[in-house]
Structure formats: structure tokens, C-alpha cells
Amino acid sequence: MVTQEQNPYAPPQSPLLFITDDDSVWRDGRFIVMLKRSELPDRCIYCNEATRLRKNRRIYYLNPWLQVALLLLFLVFNVLAVIPIIIVILIFRKSGKISIPVCRRHWRKRLILTIVTLGTLAISIALSFASIEFTAYQEQLLAVGVGMFVFSTILAIVLGQMLKAKKIDAEVLVLKGARPAFLDSLPEYVAEQDN
Numbered sequence: 001m002v003t004q005e006q007n008p009y010a011p012p013q014s015p016l017l018f019i020t021d022d023d024s025v026w027r028d029g030r031f032i033v034m035l036k037r038s039e040l041p042d043r044c045i046y047c048n049e050a051t052r053l054r055k056n057r058r059i060y061y062l063n064p065w066l067q068v069a070l071l072l073l074f075l076v077f078n079v080l081a082v083i084p085i086i087i088v089i090l091i092f093r094k095s096g097k098i099s100i101p102v103c104r105r106h107w108r109k110r111l112i113l114t115i116v117t118l119g120t121l122a123i124s125i126a127l128s129f130a131s132i133e134f135t136a137y138q139e140q141l142l143a144v145g146v147g148m149f150v151f152s153t154i155l156a157i158v159l160g161q162m163l164k165a166k167k168i169d170a171e172v173l174v175l176k177g178a179r180p181a182f183l184d185s186l187p188e189y190v191a192e193q194d195n
């Protein structure tokens, strides 16, 4: 990476280095488009309230066609495919680091939902073990356990990560998960940015 620190009098070598934060974060419909080196503004991605609170996350992306191919591979070869699938994922997934601004109120909400999700999951696992022990109530325990497992899985999918990647390449992150209040405050992305 080229830095300007070596020679403070050097002319700008890449115009991208001098784009300010405000110029390098856009909205494209319901997506945030941003340069990897940029920071999101100090506003909650859910309600747009000014905030200093940030959560650092690493976000991963795997091409959807590759995801389908790997799923098919798993359906055909089952357990035999697990190690090759993990290797392909590790080779082809792309990632980016991001610091996500969120207000205290929304952070607390997410925390509570996460605790509920993990609690439900833990109880469902405990119930399936209990069903082995208490054979008289085996069916009932299993039924409740499976129900709670499905509930926690749905909750985890709905809740998901704070921001998910729609696309990651060498320079740019395209993210979904921000609410309209935040998106509306960003400049509109023009597809052919001249960079």
C-alpha cells in the first residue's frame, strides 16, 4: 500500500487516498456501498442517532453460486464432502473488517435477543439429553427440545449479523442490514464512479 508518510512533499499518487470518509460511503437502494479503507459515519445504522459506540466485526462473503454448488456437493456426498467443502470455503471466501456504529438502545436490544437465542439453544440441547435419561417422558421432552431448537435457529437467521456482505472485492464492500433512516442520510451511489 502506498503511503504519503515517506515523503510529505510527494504529489498525490492515487486520488483514492484523498477521498474523505463522507465521499466514500454511499447508499445503493437498501445497500451500503463503501471503500474498504473508509469508516461509516458516527450514526446508528438502525435509527441514525449520533453515536460513539462501535462494534468491530469481520464480515465474510462467498459467491452465492459457489454456495449452491457446495450445498449440492454435500447433498450427494454427505460427510465425505465436509473437509473439501471447508477447504473451498477457506480458499474462496472474501472478508473485510468493519467498525459498525450502533446506539446504546439498539445495542442493548441486540444483546437481549442474542441472550434469548443462546438460552433457547442451550435449553433445547439440555432437553434432548434429558430425553435419553428420562425415558418415561422421552417423546414430550424431545418434541419440546426440537421445537426450541427450531425457534432458536429461526431467531438466529432473522437476527443474523448486524451487517451482511452482498459483495466484497479488493476495494469495495457492499453491505445489507442498515435501516432506511441511516441509508437516507448517505449520498446516492453512482454505478460508474470514476476511480
Ligand SMILES: [Zn+2]
Pocket (backbone or CB within 6 Å): 044, 045, 046, 047, 048, 049, 102, 103, 104, 105, 106
Ligand atoms: Zn439506534
